[in-house]
Amino acid sequence: MLDPDMKYLACSQRWLQEYGRGYADLLGVGHYEINPDIGEVWKAVYRRGLAGETVRNDEDIWRQADGSEHWLRWFVMPWHDEKGAIGGIIISIDDLTERKQIEPVSTETLARLGGIVDSATDAIITVDEEMRVSLFNPAAERMFGYSAEEIYDQTIDRLIPVGLQQAHRRHIQRFGKEGVTSRSMTSPGQLRAVRSDGSEFLIEASISKASVGGEQYFTAIVRDVTERNRTQNLLRESEMRLRALIEQSPIGLATSRDGVTVDVNAVYLQMFGYDSAAEVCGQPVIEQIAPRCRADVEGRIKRRMRGESVESSYESIGLRKDGSQFPIFISANRIEFNDGPLTFAFLIDISRQKASEEEIRRLAFYDHLTSLPNRRLLQDRLEQALRSSQRTGRYGALLFIDLDDFKSLNDTMGHDTGDALLQQVAVRLKSCVRESDSVARLGGDEFVVILEDLGVESVGAAQQTESISTKIFATLNAPYRLVSHEYHCTASIGVTLFGDQKQTNEELIKQADIAMYQAKKAGRNNMRFFDPKMQETINAQATLEGELRQALERRQFQLFYQIQVDGANRPFGAEALIRWIHPERGLISPARFIALAEDTELILPIGQWVVETACAQIKIWAQNALTRDLVLCINVSAKQFYRSDFVDSVRNAVQRNAINPGRLILELTESVLLEDIEDTIATMKALCEFGVRFSLDDFGTGYSSLQYLKRLPLHQLKIDQSFVRDITVDSSDVAIVQTIIAMARSLNLGVIAEGVETEEQRQILIGEGCDEFQGYLFGRPVVIEEFDAALSRSSMPFGS
Ligand code: C2E
Ligand code: MG
Ligand code: MG
Secondary structure, three states, rough: OOOOOEEEEOOHHHHHHHOOOOOOOOOOOEEHHOOOOOOOHHHHHHHHHHHHEEEEEEEEEOOOOOEEEEEEEEEEEEOOOOOOOOOEEEEEEOOOHHHHHOOOOHHHHHHHOHHHHHHHOOOOEEEEEEOEEEEEHHHHHHHHHOOHHHHHHEEHHHHOOHHHHHHHHHHHHHHHHOOOOOOEEEOOOOOOOOOOOOOOEEEEEEEEEEEEOEEEEEEEEEOOHHHHHHHHHHHHHHHHHHHHHHHHOOEEEEEEOEEEEEEEEEHHHHHHHOOOOOOOOOOOOHEEEEEEHHHHHHHHHHHHHHOOOOOOOEEEEEOOOOOOOOEEEEEEEEEEEOOHHHHEEEEEOOOHHHHHHHHHHHHHOOOOOOEEOOOHHHHHHHHHHHHHHHHHHOEEEEEEEEOOHHHHHHHOOOOHHHHHHHHHHHHHHHHHHOOOOOEEEEEEEEEEEOOOOOOOOOHHHHHHHHHHHHHHHHHHHHEEEOOOOOEEEEEEEEEEEOOOOOOOOOHHHHHHHHHHHHHHHHHOOOEOOOOOOHHHHHHHHHHHHHHHHHHHOOOEEEEEEEEEEEOOOOEEOOOOEEEEEOOOOOOOOOHHHHHHHHHHHOOOHHHHHHHHHHHHHHHHHHOOOOOOOEEEEEEOOOOHHOOHHHHHHHHHHHHHHOOOOOHHEEEEEHHHHOOOOOHHHHHHHHHHHOOOOEEEEEOOOOOOOOOHHHHHHOOOOEEEHHHHHHOOOOOOHHHHHHHHHHHHHHOOEEEEEEOOOOOHHHHHHHOOOOOOEEEOOOOOOOHHHHHHHHHHHHHOOOOO
């Protein structure tokens, strides 16, 4: 510390040492006094200090008068007195020379670093210029399999494969001459070393040099990279494999960061119609998503970015470069990396799956011919309609539509034509209803229409339905062009309304079906509403059917016999008429159950039973003189007659009972004869040859032409009772009866009148030339005992 005149005010202990003086010697002495040779440079620095500036230099090289050089760190700064005025300067000088001197590396120095060297995991090997080893740390011992003692003073060549020794030496010598003090020896994975057992291994090494006492030493830090190389190779390989997998997989892969595409594979490019990855990378992921799905996908991306758990797989719509869209399946996963999270998305084009799903749905729920909903989908729609009508309180209607005479079109014109008609009908039906209504095809020529939202009043709903039906009729009745010709078609419609009570699908369809049958019965091209009374009848019919099935085995049938007489009132035969003696309902007339039996085929076993019973009765009669010559008529249904085994079954019954077939007369109706004229003639002839005869029942009510009658092997015509009933009052009936009798005569057939109830009728019939009669006037149909009893009471001896 000096005053403005550069006289010492204070100084440090080191400063005293430097100048070789005591403290007292220096105080008050001028700096320039004790440094007479001080250079101008320093003086300038001091002046700056006295002027109030701080001047410093952290590393200054300074040449002494004796020529020696010193490294100095110094500063000169002003000091201020209590009034703030500059009181002088403070000089501080540090001699760094000693610290600055680079210490030459020696084995001793290295030994001092022994702790580090010993515990290093890398091998540390020092060699001299002759390449003799002077340091070999424990890691080197482990790595090379030599102890330090073994290797000291040996050349480094022992550690290097023979082929590499020369190159190695050259390398080190070159390094010795270079200006750098350290460098890595070669690129990793290429340098090899050899162990004491001769095995070679891959190393990575760096080398540094130092001189000690004029001698150069080289220190190598060596690392065994066999394992690391192996791992790296494995890693590289697995990376390559992964890359191949990604590139060759049929799945599109996209990597993204913060919603921006980073990388995509070839499949992805192909899927989205891009030519190169550059077109999509760097773009927002969302651009490959159809606009209507963006909000959804964006939401997922954002939630995923926030780290929220998001369903990783979902379906969406992709947007191709050309603007076309396609369904995709996306499976995305976010993975955290050191440089931030990446999202990996796998994308599969699911157009084909979607298409086949759609196809399956179409096959399962739509009719293949008309593409209308089928029965299954109808059930669905109907259920929905029912629910919605329950909810809104508004009526709906179910229309069951059946084409009239479709079967004959199909049979005569072929199925292709039939199909063409059905397709056109489907289109027309759809044109009649609103978009919200359903049209379905149940199969065959049956269609169903569901009308919804028909108002809250049943009357109004019915009126609306009626007007829609009228529209349907008009539309369906318009001519169709089928192949090359025009076709006209009518339909029958059954309707049931829904909405006022809980009903099931099945109930409704059944109701509409019943109504449709009523419409058909009413004469086609008609529409009928379902009526609960109708349902009752049908239910009763169903019960009857069930009971009818059991009637035969429960022996509930019985034949009643009605007498037939000649012009002189002499009995010559009987008609057997079936009765069902029901345990609860009592006697049921054939008018109530024959049609049902025919519909259900039950007429076959029942008819067979009639044939058997009649033959058995003829056999019994044959044993009695009074009845021996009676003929017995039985009624035969068309169903029965057309069975291929009919002829045999009659013949068998006749033969089994050993009766005269001439006693058996089969009554057929005109409708039977018309069904298939050639077949009819063949069957009749076969039975005639055998001796059985035929009577044509209910004659006059059908349409048989004389032409046909001529060809049939008939025995008799039976005038229908409807003509007999009014014969006394209706002259046209008389005319009909006259014609029938004339016709019979011309064909050489017998004539019998049925339903004769009064003497007056009998008289007129006799007058017209009729000679055989049946009716209440002579006797009602009665059980056999009664019949036999009546016969034996009869005053007129039979056959006389
Ligand atoms: P159908 O063959 O024309 O039989 C005549 C019907 O007229 C019988 O009715 C008979 O009882 C009734 N009748 C007879 N005389 C008179 C009369 O003076 N006045 C009136 N009003 N009616 C008279 P039923 O027995 O009720 O039989 C009805 C129909 O059922 C028969 O008509 C026949 O077509 C059919 N039928 C009866 N039995 C059988 C059978 O065993 N098999 C088949 N397939 N059908 C049968
Ligand atoms: Mg009859
Ligand atoms: Mg009759």
